[in-house]
Amino acid sequence: MNNVLSYLRIPFLASSGLAALGSSLLYFRQNDIIYPATILNSRTEVPKPEDFSLTDAESLYIPTPDGETLHAYYLRPSNASLRKNITILTFHGNAGNIGHRLPIGKVLSESLGCNVFMLEYRGYGLSSGSPDEAGISIDGQTGLDYVRTHNEMRNTKIVVYGQSLGGAVTIKLLANNSRQTMNKKTEAEEKPSMAPIAGIILENTFLSIRKLIPTIMPPARFISVLCHQRWASDETIQTVPVDGPPILFLSGLKDEIVPPTMMRTLYDLCKIKRKTWRTFENGDHNSTVAEPGYFEAIWQWMLEEVLDEEDNTETDRTDVARDELWA
16 A cells, blocks of 8 residues: 555645635635545545454445435454443544545554544545535534444444544534533433533644645635635634533644644633643654554543543553554
């Protein structure tokens, strides 16, 4: 498989040159720029779990309320002794497909012992449709609802994990479901409730697309207001109440695409009391996940904030070499 780190950088590097073509391109073709889902055959060439020796995995197709069909991988931990009562719902970045994230899913499943549900947005990989903010937001809710009603995952603690664009999807999903929870509390009649979100993980996520444009597309900085794909996480995260689920912020301090100050600002804007900040000194936008201590930080946070346990449960190796993770 091609080197995924290099592969995932291509869209942002290419878009810098496209910005010079003017405001009409930014407005009319922005979906192609923001969601480069078709480059390098990523719509047809989706790595499979068996390519990574994942033996207890399913490839699933899930309908959305608006008529699309989403592809997903469901990974179960193969070692029963490591199995935890956690399902991690993952939302990927703006390029590639879920197959390119299987090395991450493998560590979360095989080393940390979690169920992992990897959703592919509309227009990506083997999912139908075309991506945009409204549609991907529907996809996020569809994924959460599926996990909440699945006969194996519905009784587990659900952690939502978003990287880059996936972090913006996660923040929007959290805010929408926080509002639903508050509305249910005011309803007179009792209705069956689905499992709440037990935790949130955000990695290298931006404040908004409009605020990110000057960083990745400097010539377009004066026309960023024309961007209708907003993903305004800086506004959305402030709507989540203080009693929201625990949230872990993971920031690569050498991120060349999303300035680390944006992640820190999101952390400061977040009103949730149980929030945790972790940095990785040499982590850039796509390789922070390969930094030493990354998965250990996730594991310790889940123990303390999600499972409420002491550090006496068994895990497999959580630190992996960069070439091993992305091979």
